[in-house]
Amino acid sequence: MYDEAAVSRLESRLRGSLTQWGLGPDAPLRLLAISENATFLAETECGARVVLRVHRPDYHCSAEIRSELAWIEALRASDVAETPAPLRAKNGDLLGGFEDGGRWRDVTAFEFMSGQQPEPGAHLVPWFRSLGQITARLHHHARNWRAPARFARKTWDFDAMLGDRPLWGDWRDGLGLDPQGRDILDRAAGVLRRRLSAYGATPERFGLIHGDLRLANLLVDRDRLGVIDFDDCGFSWFLYDFAAAVSFMEHEPFIAELEDAWLSGYAEVAPISAEDRAMMPTFLLLRRILLTAWVASHAETPTAQAMGVRYTEGSVALAESYLLQCSDDTRAIGAPPAARRPADRRSDLVAG
Template sequence: MPNKLLFVAVLMLYSTSLLQALQSTLVRYLPCWGMGADCHVSLLSISENATFMVTNANDWHCILRLYRPDYHNDTEILSELEWMLALEKNSIIRIPHIYPTVYGELLTICEIASIRWRIVCFEYLSGSTPSLNAASLEWFEKLGILTAQLHIQSYTWQKPLGFYRKHWTYETMASPQAYFGDWRQVRNLHSTAYRLLERCDYLLKKRLYRLSRQRENYILLHADLRTANLLIDSEYLAVIDFDDCGFSWKALDFANAVSFMEDHPLMPELQQAWLSGYATVTYPSKELISSIELFVMMRRMQLMGWIVTHAETPTAQKLGESHTLGTINLAENFLTKPF
């Protein structure tokens, strides 16, 4: 399990000076992928990882991801890449190609500011992220199709020796030891709201322990199919960022797809569209359908912890108190459900 203190410290390292150091170092590392002096490196985004875009004189692009320290180890990152290679080989879904170095390596190591960073080069995919409106139902149905295809491949794929990814359970998502942070550390949480969320947390834990971990229910998931990781083009819906892929129950893929919009009025329609698309590929099990609300609530609690440990990110700053208030309302509703 990651060291939580170091985890928070690393997140706060994304200062302007560090980002400049990362960018200048990447320029020196470009020859590792056969890229030359005509290439320009620019910051694309920061969240868990620092992501940069490389552009050459012919306007060709690729993506360099620097994995944040103390989250995944090398084995976990290589396992992520192995799954992506398997998906690409079987043409299951549209995902970015991984560019190996000129030495045939998928993962490159460098040291910046006395921290060990891991770098991977990905294909740049064009397209736009989906927006949330009435037209969302069409692409959410497509997402249901895509998710079912991923689930079938995951279930049937023979994992290579040494394959290892994290498990997304109550302990790793909502407990005080959660990977992304502890929701209990949210600032200015009123005692009444805290007790309400504690009751919700207890029910989540109780219900999760009842779920089966049989192989057909508990599989390797993308585990972050939210809109920021989807790209719509005229011909396809592509998926990027497998950084959080791990083992969990199938319904978590829907819950993560509606991250930060769990209280949107379109939620019932989005869920139905997703299930309709899923059913065109394989019938969703009774357990998958019945546990969707459970995982939507647990994901929301997980994101409260994420905001605590990612306070400097644009997403966390934008959400702030409104996300906490929305979570409290969702928890009140969740506790009235007859489970």
């Protein structure tokens, strides 16, 4: 979907549609990122910058995209988080687009937000405390917000991630996954399913979340932490937002410090129970196995290419460690494990 020729074609089609947002066809335009979608940066005649997201076909329908934008506007109106404003086209619509090989490609436009993506490392600890606070505010807003009629976003429950209707592909197709690794992940997925079922999906624990607060979607500018890209927002467990925040670095030794900081920041805004804290390893592994499927099903993206087979190998190692913990837990079947200090429960985690 995103080989060099396809990206060049998208850029050409997008350039032809720039007038929808009052931009000239010769406006500077360059590719920013490719993940689910292709994101471009355009510049107006007066030097203002606009971010244009060309949506991947067959992922979100137009109603789902409009719902994402509605939540962003509500969050901005309530000063919940610093995030770029969606921009309306000249016709007043938040959604534009163009024909691409007989298929319609939805396009959304956003204000440009300054800042840099934070780099992985223990220095992230203060930022993760801030991120915990921001996430708690997002969740508080979601619990109390009256969504507009026809609001539609995907539900990210177990079946949508690792079960019978996987939205990002089957984890069994993980790059380089051998029979032994498949057996380990299968047993781990069984424990995840049981623990999540026991934890439950009541409104206090399950609702509208950002769903992708990883480093690529955070922008640091001095003391400001901005949040971008609500494309994966949907209905899931609130604590899953932490697991998403440590995407692709779940195995790193500093994750325990980030978890402590995130929980500390979150608890400053909203309560976190002992049962919630005990579920953190479960959500982390849930996300890791989900991303193992994503890497395989999105192999053309730069992120997936950077991860490769080593990411699958690391997922198997994390799952094996998780199962070893379960073997020492008399409540492994049907209930979360007893709370343990993050540093203790991750001391033996390894990755490829």
